[in-house]
Amino acid sequence: MHPFQPHHLSALILGLLAVTSQSLGINCRGSGMCSIGTDGLAAENLRNSINGINDNKYFKAGEHIACDPRVGPSFPIPWTPQLGGGICAFVQSIDGMDGRTVKRLAQAIVDHKCKTCGSAPLRDNDVKYGQLTFNYVEKPKCDEGICD
Structure with a gap:
């Protein structure tokens, strides 16, 4: 029997974290701002909004597809900075995606019961093949609805 080696446990934990982050799959995670002052x-x-886009329109990685401006407190708090930004949809981890696929993945995020933020992988439940993400952005490309 081998004595317990702490470095073995550390290596195991690091390995599990690496696998978990790669295979996160569909999820409702996002910025800490996702839960501040949103209406759910x-x-x-x-x-x-995304359901109104053309199936053949191509969206490049990082391009804001649609945004929802409701984020931050609904009333001003004295002596604190006013929060701006909004929740936007965009493609990540791939060069781009067509509108038909964006629609399918947007529905998957809602079907997963995500209320504000979330991501849906393009295939194999693995974000390394690309994903559609709903997340907080400080400077949305558009105020509300589809970003043209």
Whole structure:
């Protein structure tokens, strides 16, 4: 029997973390701003806007597809900076994606019960092949709805 080696446990934990981060799959994670002052409808609002895009339109990685501006406190708090930004949909981990695929993945995020932020992988439940993400952005390309 071998004595317990702490470095073996450390290596095991690091390995598990690496696998977990690569195979996160569909999820409702995002910025800490995702839960601040939102009405819980951002994911549905984004999906509804995205349903109006052309199936053949191509969206490049990082391009804002649609945005929902409702983020941050609904009332001003004295002596604190005012929060800006919004929740936007965009493609990550791949060069781009067509509108038909964006629609399918937007629906998957809503079906997963995400209320504000989330990501849906393009295939094999693995984000390394590309993903559609709903997340907080400081400077949305558009105020609300589809970003043209």
